[in-house]
Amino acid sequence: MADKGAYECIVDSGGDATATTSLSVTAMYKSPTMSSSPENSIKQNTNVTIFFNSTGGHQKGLIWWFDEFSKNCTESAELVAKETDD
Known part of the structure; x- marks a missing residue:
């Protein structure tokens, strides 16, 4: 991921030529796995910690949360x- 971006290539074969490529x-990514703490018996209006784990890539984490009425609670x-x- 650190190597992505624009690169300039210079070819010298009797004359100069320059080109840019990206x-x-x-x-x-592998499908994420999920676990929680507490693991079982989660009750309404209590704090819960949910863990998602995925391998095979690098990306900033982002999760959107919605309640039962489709209200965004993120x-x-x-x-x-x-x-x-x-």
């Missing part, structure tokens, strides 16, 4: 994304 990177949640070796 490199893009596609990460093949602002009331705290998101902590941690990059790991894999």
Whole structure:
């Protein structure tokens, strides 16, 4: 991911020629796994910590939360994304 961006190529074969190209990177993410704390017996109006884990790529974490009435509740949640070796 750190190598993506614009690159300039210079060819010297008796004359000079310059061209610009770009490199893009596609990460093949595995489906995320989910767990929670507490793990069972989650009650309404209590705090719950939910963990999502995915490997095979690098991207800033983003999760949208909606209640049973389709109201966006993302602002009331705290998101902590941690990059790991894999």
